[in-house]
Amino acid sequence: MKKTTIAILVILTAVIVVQFSCRKTDNIPASGNPDSEWLSGGSETAFDQGSGSFSHAFSSLSAHLLRVHEIGDGQFGATFVSAPAPVNPGLGPIFNNVSCSSCHVSDGRGKIPGIGESAANMLFRLSIPGVGEHGNPVPVPGYGDQLQTRSLLNVTREGDVNITYTDNTYYFADGEAYQLRTPAYALTGLYTTMPANVLLSPRVAAPVFGLGLLEAVSDASILASADPDDKDGDGISGKPNYVWDILNQKSVLGRFGWKANQPTLLQQVAAAYNGDIGITNFLFPKESSQGQTQFDSAPNSKSYELADSLLYSVQFYVRTLQVPVRRNVTAPMVVQGKALFIKAGCDKCHKLDLRTDVDVSFPSVSNQLIHPFTDLLLHDMGPGLADNRPDFLASGSEWRTAPLWGIGLTQKVNNHTNFLHDGRARNLMEAIMWHGGEALSSKVKVSHFTKTEREAILAYLNSL
Structure with a gap:
């Protein structure tokens, strides 16, 4: 049955490729x-x-690896619930969303909330001025490094964010007008006092396709384009970010996230499970709770909620899109x-x-x-x-x-x-x-x- 299914998938894929290749209107x-x-x-x-x-999964995957991709696909879309539960237990106690796909809809870009809607589907990074032991941002006492806007029943969520926009009109050189809107963020409903010097950074979910190819670009290739001192005088001074690799316990080149603050797909996926959904795993084995941070954590074999096989299947899923x-x-x-x-x-x-x-x-x-x-x-x-x-x-x-x-x-x-x-x-x-x-x-x-x-x-x- 499994071989038959794979054969059908291969045939369907071939048909789809031919259809899209031959349609003149697509210009492909x-x-x-x-x-x-x-x-x-x-x-x-x-x-x-x-x-x-x-x-779409990589076309070159063997039947076995395609199955791993499919398992990861299912896990990426799995909705977590509070424990105990027979399927996908462990949500929270505080969290931002209930699944990976809730933010990365169709493996694409997250949507900002509309007027009057909760900002729960956005991620808000938090820190206070200073540098942590591994060069990381310093977590906010009582909150950690992100604002959790949802919680389980009888658990207090950390708060919410109200977003407003101010429109300003500008002009192209030919006189045509355009508008830019400037957002303002106000923390609301906080469960406890927030420090006056808190640093708040809003983030929307980025697309997850192609990440395995970006991970396969060598450090040397990335660093070859770096010019932090703008020695060539072109006004472009790209610089690398070096971040903490929890698995290997060392500082390495960052390449994922809006500020290149994650070193590998494995750590990005594991951090999202723990910080966004409240699911513990071997890289982040501590339960999400107010004020929790895990920059100093090292992988261990203690009990956690997400099986290693499922964590790796999701990593493989985003690696092979x-x-x-x-x-x-x-x-x-x-x-x-x-x-x-x-x-x-x-x-x-x-x-x-x-x-x-x-x-x-x-x-x-x-x-x-x-x-x-x-x-x-x-x-x-x-x-x-x-x-x-x-x-x-x-x-x-x-x-x-x-x-x-x-x-x-x-x-x-x-x-x-x-x-x-x-x-x-x-x-x-x-x-x-x-x-x-x-x-x-x-x-x-x-x-x-x-x-x-x-x-x-x-x-x-x-x-x-």
């Missing part, structure tokens, strides 16, 4: 050079541009937009190409030319986007360059176009015009483009 090539810019994820590119385009294929690459407006993207200098941080390291143990991610549009480094984005909360070596105004692959499918997959770390940008042009700091020169250049040129650069971004 039937085949081509493995180094083609159409193939954002190299050989692990999904030929899909629909609502499920972020959720394909990247959607580019669309309309050869369309004249997209070609023009690419030239303008480079002319504005956007490619200095949003690097068009990276190559993964050779990995003989996992050929699926080995030596792949990929097009993630990131350098995985920190950049100063100026005071407008600053959260003023340091995170390891990241300053309060520095953010990791966000990958842009798949960004043009956000509306189709996630039914919104809210971008940036806190979702303040309502569309891609607003996201561009929020850029400051090292990206100020690029923003100014875009602001001086003609309306047709601005439309072209948006066409290019929407093709990614």
